[in-house]
Amino acid sequence: MIDQINNTQAIIRSKMQKITNHNYDKVMTSDIVAHHIVHQFNPSGTILEPCKGTGSFLKFLPNGTLWCEIDEGKDFFKFNEKVDWIITNPPYSLARDFMIHSFEISNNVVLLLPATKIFASGGKMFGINQYGGIKVIQFVKPKLCGFNFGWNVAIFHFQKDYRGMTQINYEFNKFEWLNQIGTMPFYRCNICNKVLRYK
Numbered sequence: 001m002i003d004q005i006n007n008t009q010a011i012i013r014s015k016m017q018k019i020t021n022h023n024y025d026k027v028m029t030s031d032i033v034a035h036h037i038v039h040q041f042n043p044s045g046t047i048l049e050p051c052k053g054t055g056s057f058l059k060f061l062p063n064g065t066l067w068c069e070i071d072e073g074k075d076f077f078k079f080n081e082k083v084d085w086i087i088t089n090p091p092y093s094l095a096r097d098f099m100i101h102s103f104e105i106s107n108n109v110v111l112l113l114p115a116t117k118i119f120a121s122g123g124k125m126f127g128i129n130q131y132g133g134i135k136v137i138q139f140v141k142p143k144l145c146g147f148n149f150g151w152n153v154a155i156f157h158f159q160k161d162y163r164g165m166t167q168i169n170y171e172f173n174k175f176e177w178l179n180q181i182g183t184m185p186f187y188r189c190n191i192c193n194k195v196l197r198y199k
């Protein structure tokens with residue numbers, strides 16, 4: 001019975017993805033923001049990048065970080081091991097399902113998403129409240145993330161059983177803009193002093 005339900009859910013997901021599949025399911029995170037997120041949350045224990053794309057986050061996550069990527073035959077929805085951290089920028093058409101499955105297997109979930117993907121649905125807020133809470137929200141400019149759209153983007157840190165206050169801030173302050181050569185600005189991370197190129 002459970003297998004049947006799982007199969008039906010997978011079929012619906014795959015159909016939904018085909019119907020809604022657009023460029024926004026494949027927007028890759030810039031190095032500067034991937035580096036910042038990893039450095040900011042400093043994950044430890046077992047870590048999973050559930051949809052690695054071209055590997056922006058993996059570049060900065062510790063060696064041994066687990067990963068999935070549907071295009072390389074590793075479907076996140078078939079990954080059922082428990083992990084300590086999940087960190088990613090998920091495909092937007094599957095944001096809800098990614099969030100739900102992440103909550104099932106991890107105590108810390110960090111998602112980079114257009115803010116409306118979280119706030120526009122009462123169902124999502126209910127799911128978040130059942131899991132725990134939102135510990136941190138950091139707004140980032142979509143352009144800094146490497147995204148070619150104007151939606152308000154934020155980094156969300158969800159933590160299991162978290163019932164405290166939510167810290168909200170604007171994360172650009174963590175970067176010092178260094179100079180610009182042509183259209184390529186350089187930034188220094190104020191946490192580790194690493195200099196990163198925007199693109």
Ligand SMILES: C[S@@+](CC[C@H](N)C(=O)[O-])C[C@H]1O[C@@H](n2cnc3c(N)ncnc32)[C@H](O)[C@@H]1O
Pocket residue numbers: 024025026027028029050051052053054055056057068069070071074075076077088089090091092094
């Ligand atoms: C928005 S992109 C982000 C990639 C990467 N996380 C990053 O931040 O650069 C989402 C990725 O999810 C992958 N994806 C979609 N459905 C998936 C699934 N069921 N399991 C694993 N990866 C999936 C897509 O192929 C795409 O590479």
